[in-house]
Every structure is written in structure tokens, then in C-alpha cells.
Amino acid sequence: MKRRSLGEGALAAALIQAIGPDALAQGGPSAGGWATAWAASVQGPYPVGNPSAQPDQRFLFPEPAEGARDQTLRLVLRPSIWGQRARLRFSNAFGTRPLVLDGVYAGLHLGGAAVVPGTNRPVIFGGSPSVTIPPGGQAWSDPVDLPFAAEPASPLLMGRKLAVSFHVAGASGPMTWHAKALQNSFGTAPGAGAKGAEEGEGSFPFSTASWFFLDALDMAAPAGTPVIVCLGDSITDGTASTMNGDDRWPDVLARRLDAQQPNRVAVVNAGIGGNQVVGPAEYGPDKPFPGGPSALSRLDRDVISLSGVTTVIWLEGTNDFSRNGNASLEAVRGGMQEGVRRLRAGIPGVRVIGATVTSALGSTSAAHGHKEQDDNRRALNAFMRDGNLFDAVVDFDRPTLDSASGGLKPEMVPESTTGGPGDKLHPNRAGYLAMGSAIDPAAVLPARR
Structure with a gap:
């Protein structure tokens, strides 16, 4: 998808097209329904x-x-x-x-x-x-x-x-x-x-x-209120962002939309630190896993069952390609294809947006940072950009990639939670700000029906 940036006027126009002028004119919720406000x-x-x-x-x-x-x-x-x-x-x-x-x-x-x-x-x-x-x-x-x-x-x-x-x-x-x-x-x-x-x-x-x-938390909202669900792993969950600071990339996106049309678009976070697209094969109270159940196994509960969902932004794959995951590129691509099919079947009319995976090359984490992981990451990103699977693609790789090292940009490495040196896997506040600012609202907001 060719990137473009929207000025304030174009952003407002995208919101009006998505929600409709009648809904925007209302001062508060009317006869409508429930919209997920937090998850x-x-x-x-x-x-x-x-x-x-x-x-x-x-x-x-x-x-x-x-x-x-x-x-x-x-x-x-x-x-x-x-x-x-x-x-x-x-x-x-x-x-x-x-x-x-x-x-x-x-x-x-x-x-x-x-x-x-x-x-x-x-x-x-x-x-x-x-x-x-x-x-x-x-x-x-x-x-x-x-x-x-x-x-x-x-x-x-x-x-x-x-x-x-x-x-x-x-x-x-x-x-x-x-x-x-x-x-x-x-x-x-x-x-x-x-x-x-x-x-x-x-x-x-x-x-x-x-x-x-x-x-989950629902709020009464006007009919047609867009609900954007951000599905992913720790980089959506917000690892290395500011404690109590609400500066994960979904938070940045939410504030951008809210600044133009207050209280008209919900952005909710469905990330789990350590999550994978296709693994683990089994999960439950007797077989727990730090990264939670696979994205595929939690789609119904964490996305499809939420109220008023209109768009899903899916950022995942890093953990599948880690030494803890060891999934093949083919398995992750197939998992994403299956996930998109199930999302479209479960939420008629939903927009499903792919998000390119950020680099972990050179990470200090024992499970991450190796060349094979990066090769698979780049191949998955190419599949997202060219595979015609998604309604649009959000490119998080380009604004965070240091062309000299192939890893994260240096200013995005020191972590923002406790002031540590960072692990070259999780972007910090600066990285999440760049990611949330790279999203084209016209790509993630539903077209008005």
C-alpha cells in the first residue's frame, strides 16, 4: 500500500465519511448500541x-x-x-x-x-x-x-x-x-x-x-461508531512504553482520531506480551504459556465477540519466528490467511489491516535478534505488502528501521518503562509515537455504508 499522510482537513474528512455527519452533530450517545471502549x-x-x-x-x-x-x-x-x-x-x-x-x-x-x-x-x-x-x-x-x-x-x-x-x-x-x-x-x-x-x-x-x-468495557454510543481493535503481541501490548503513560501505538492512534472528532472513534488494545499467530498448539489452565493462547485460538473471544468492531489492525509474527516459537514462514502466512478468513466471516464488513513487523535484529534477548528471524520477518512483510490478503497495510517497519544496522533506530531502543537500556526488540515511547503517527486514518476507518 502506498503511504500518504493526511493533514487535519483530510483527517476530519475521513472521519466524517466513516461516521456520517448526523452522528458527528450529536452531543452525546443516542439510540445506537454498544461500542467497545476498552479491552x-x-x-x-x-x-x-x-x-x-x-x-x-x-x-x-x-x-x-x-x-x-x-x-x-x-x-x-x-x-x-x-x-x-x-x-x-x-x-x-x-x-x-x-x-x-x-x-x-x-x-x-x-x-x-x-x-x-x-x-x-x-x-x-x-x-x-x-x-x-x-x-x-x-x-x-x-x-x-x-x-x-x-x-x-x-x-x-x-x-x-x-x-x-x-x-x-x-x-x-x-x-x-x-x-x-x-x-x-x-x-x-x-x-x-x-x-x-x-x-x-x-x-x-x-x-x-x-x-x-x-x-471488556462497553459504552453506549451512536450507531455507526467505529471500533478499531489492535491485535498483536508485546509491541501492541506496549512493552517498553511509559508506565501509566498510555503511549503505546494504539494510544497514539486513538489520540490522533480523538483530537479531530472527540469521542467518535474507539481504539482498543488486544495485544498480549509474547503472543504468537499459530503457537502454542495447546493452551489452558493445565498448560499455560507466558505469551497467552495463540492469536488464532483467541480470535472469537478477543475480537469477534467485542461490540461494534469495524476494523482490526493485526501486528504479529516476531514471536513465531523466535527461538521459542520456531514456526515456519509458511505456517505464519497460512495462520494469517486463516485468521483473516475467520474475522471476515465473524464480523461482516470488517476491515482487516495488516501491519508490517518491526525489526528485532541484534536484540539482547536470547530468543530474538538472529538472522533467520529477520529473514522470515522481511519475507512476511513482503507477503503483507504484496499478497492482497488485507484491505490495507500499515507500514511500521519503515519509520522504525535503522538502515545502517538493520535494527531499530538508536533513539527508539532505550526503554521508557523503568529507564533501562532496552532490548532492541521493543520500541520505546519514541518508537511507538512514530508507529502510531504512521497510520493513515483513511486506511483504518470503515467507509460509510
């Missing part, structure tokens, strides 16, 4: 995964096999769009016991573990304050009103975060989680009971850099 692809059970900047979890979860025990978690997340009503999806996908949740609340995040006073709203399930989710299952909450979001497009809500609190009754057993949140959330001590109604932070002494059980 966290699940893996498990805890602690198998690849978290970043994780605090010591011994006091929050003393016995990992027992999981959470009679305690309240307060998860902090940033919706891509706001609505006057929301609903939450909780997952026990990789649990082995029934998960009992009660005391569920959602409020505007203030800072630390505190909620803005007066915004904390109770969340119910089928009219009940509690829900039991069987092993392998999931549950949607009833819609909950968000009075503080009465004007969803208000600049005062842009970038604000939601605090979702819930009490785990009894012991959860093995926990379904998303390891790499790159966002601090909070928890009470085990045995502390239900504390979600409290808006202060006194009951939440412990922190975590992961999300547990909660895997």
Missing part, C-alpha cells in the same frame, strides 16, 4: 505471563494457586470513548473454580486508589448485586448509568480513567488475568472483604501492574 485480552492462570514493572505481589496474593481471597480489587483503565451508560464483562476463562463476584462499582478515577467523590456507581448482574461465573465462562453486567459522563464528548473527560472495583467472595482459585497492563491498579489485603463502595484509598494498600478478571 484486555485474557491469559492465565496467574502468575504465568509477561508483566512489566510488576510490584511484589506476595502480600496481595500470598498463594497464587488460591488466587484472590475475600478481597477487593480496584482496577484502573482508560476508556477510548465515553458514554452515558456502560457495561462490564468479567472473565473466568482460565479458572478452574466458580468465580463469585459482588460489591462491584465503577467510578471516575481520582488518583492512586481513590475515586472522585460522588461518582462511584454500583454495578449489578441480572438485577442481582452478585454473579457466579463458571470455569471457562464470562458474564456481562447490566448497564450502569454514569452521571459524570452526561456530556461524553466534553474535553474534561478526554484521557480520564475509570476505576472498577469488585469483591472476590471466597477464594477464586487460579486467576484469569492480563499480565502487562502498564497501569497501576490496587487491592486490599486478603480477607478484607467488600470495600468497593469506599471512594477513598485507605483500604487499598497494595498495587499491581496487571488487570484481573475484567476483560
Whole structure:
């Protein structure tokens, strides 16, 4: 796909074409439906995964096999769009016991573990304050009103975060989680009971850099609101980006779109650190893998079942070609062909965008950086550019590639999470900024029907 950049006027025109002038004229959600505003692809059970900047979890979860025990978690997340009503999806996908949740609340995040006073709203399930989710299952909450979001497009809500609190009754057993949140959330001590109604932070002494059980958030939105799902591995999940900084490449894309038409396009992250297109062959509570289930095996849960999806941007392949993956080029190409077929069958009219894989040549990671991996990466990128599989191609390779070394540009190597030297595999904030800025909105927004 030939690259072109859009100025502000052209970007606005692309948004108007995608959404329609009538929807853009509305000040808030109308008769429409649900749009996914945030997601966290699940893996498990805890602690198998690849978290970043994780605090010591011994006091929050003393016995990992027992999981959470009679305690309240307060998860902090940033919706891509706001609505006057929301609903939450909780997952026990990789649990082995029934998960009992009660005391569920959602409020505007203030800072630390505190909620803005007066915004904390109770969340119910089928009219009940509690829900039991069987092993392998999931549950949607009833819609909950968000009075503080009465004007969803208000600049005062842009970038604000939601605090979702819930009490785990009894012991959860093995926990379904998303390891790499790159966002601090909070928890009470085990045995502390239900504390979600409290808006202060006194009951939440412990922190975590992961999300547990909660895997999707919907907002009420006008009909036709585009939802862009970014499917991938750690380079989509945001490894080496800024802790609590929301500067992964999907975040950069979301802000670009939001700056032109506030609250009109949702961009959600379906990345898992270490993920592969075709591996592992088996995955479950008894056979966990740090990179989570393969992209192919999680498409239904992490993409197709989400609300209002119009576009999928797929960036993956690095881990398949690593020494841990050892997949052939043919297997990954075939996996992408199968994945695109399933996405189009599962979401009629969806746009599927391929994203070229960034270089890991010279990486300090033992599993990455070798010549064979780079040869396969370049061949996969050529297939994406010329194979006519995707509706369009986003080129992340060109803006991040150092032509002299064949690896990442030097300024994109030092990692932004803890200030380390970087691994020459994961771009830092500068790299993700370049990637998110390289996306042509006209390529990823659906044409107006």
C-alpha cells in the first residue's frame, strides 16, 4: 500500500465519511448500541505471563494457586470513548473454580486508589448485586448509568480513567488475568472483604501492574461508531512504553482520531506480551504459556465477540519466528490467511489491516535478534505488502528501521518503562509515537455504508 499522510482537513474528512455527519452533530450517545471502549485480552492462570514493572505481589496474593481471597480489587483503565451508560464483562476463562463476584462499582478515577467523590456507581448482574461465573465462562453486567459522563464528548473527560472495583467472595482459585497492563491498579489485603463502595484509598494498600478478571468495557454510543481493535503481541501490548503513560501505538492512534472528532472513534488494545499467530498448539489452565493462547485460538473471544468492531489492525509474527516459537514462514502466512478468513466471516464488513513487523535484529534477548528471524520477518512483510490478503497495510517497519544496522533506530531502543537500556526488540515511547503517527486514518476507518 502506498503511504500518504493526511493533514487535519483530510483527517476530519475521513472521519466524517466513516461516521456520517448526523452522528458527528450529536452531543452525546443516542439510540445506537454498544461500542467497545476498552479491552484486555485474557491469559492465565496467574502468575504465568509477561508483566512489566510488576510490584511484589506476595502480600496481595500470598498463594497464587488460591488466587484472590475475600478481597477487593480496584482496577484502573482508560476508556477510548465515553458514554452515558456502560457495561462490564468479567472473565473466568482460565479458572478452574466458580468465580463469585459482588460489591462491584465503577467510578471516575481520582488518583492512586481513590475515586472522585460522588461518582462511584454500583454495578449489578441480572438485577442481582452478585454473579457466579463458571470455569471457562464470562458474564456481562447490566448497564450502569454514569452521571459524570452526561456530556461524553466534553474535553474534561478526554484521557480520564475509570476505576472498577469488585469483591472476590471466597477464594477464586487460579486467576484469569492480563499480565502487562502498564497501569497501576490496587487491592486490599486478603480477607478484607467488600470495600468497593469506599471512594477513598485507605483500604487499598497494595498495587499491581496487571488487570484481573475484567476483560471488556462497553459504552453506549451512536450507531455507526467505529471500533478499531489492535491485535498483536508485546509491541501492541506496549512493552517498553511509559508506565501509566498510555503511549503505546494504539494510544497514539486513538489520540490522533480523538483530537479531530472527540469521542467518535474507539481504539482498543488486544495485544498480549509474547503472543504468537499459530503457537502454542495447546493452551489452558493445565498448560499455560507466558505469551497467552495463540492469536488464532483467541480470535472469537478477543475480537469477534467485542461490540461494534469495524476494523482490526493485526501486528504479529516476531514471536513465531523466535527461538521459542520456531514456526515456519509458511505456517505464519497460512495462520494469517486463516485468521483473516475467520474475522471476515465473524464480523461482516470488517476491515482487516495488516501491519508490517518491526525489526528485532541484534536484540539482547536470547530468543530474538538472529538472522533467520529477520529473514522470515522481511519475507512476511513482503507477503503483507504484496499478497492482497488485507484491505490495507500499515507500514511500521519503515519509520522504525535503522538502515545502517538493520535494527531499530538508536533513539527508539532505550526503554521508557523503568529507564533501562532496552532490548532492541521493543520500541520505546519514541518508537511507538512514530508507529502510531504512521497510520493513515483513511486506511483504518470503515467507509460509510
